[in-house]
Amino acid sequence: MNARTERKTIPIQDINEASNCSSAEPYALMVLGDSMLPEFAEGEIIVVEPSGLVKDGSYVVAFVNDEYIFRQIVKHDDGWMLEPLNPVYENIPVADIDVAKGVVIMKKNPGKRSEQKRYI
Template identity: 50%
Template structure:
């Protein structure tokens, strides 16, 4: 990978499934369940998602894929996109385009620990 060339950046449209809910285009928070995103995201961490955020190679995203909601890292590999878990025990999933991506993680925090916050944008 050429370090001087910027990664592809794609704007994510707000889809009707989210637009019709109470979240709309406003950021919302979810709690991480499971261990697929260890070591960066532990079970119980709270992530803030921007539904209309800009996703690019390396972004952490919320996606609706194969009839389930998943939290993964978006990775560009040649001419394809992958939803990659950070935990190598889980398989990455190829997506044809960015339509399954419904939001970008912009912040992480640990409940009850104000100083344990990390921003991703």
């Protein structure tokens, strides 16, 4: 990659802890990678509600294994899982829904002005 196309990762913990915004205010993130295909493509923008209601099937930003990740939280008989939509990636078992730090409420494709989808 050259300097113009190189992407940098911005830890979202900085957004929540060091921002002038209230921790309860929604924020936007860009989807990186293909773990949430086909529903969420790389480059799409997701809007995250930090105080949103987490329930079975919610798309969430979660903090596990010392990092933030974007997954779907799903209840199984043996507990909760953070599941990618792309079957190439593995499920991550979690103790409970407290790992979820925000619920995705909307996505927008920045290349298509009118293309957006709500999840609430």
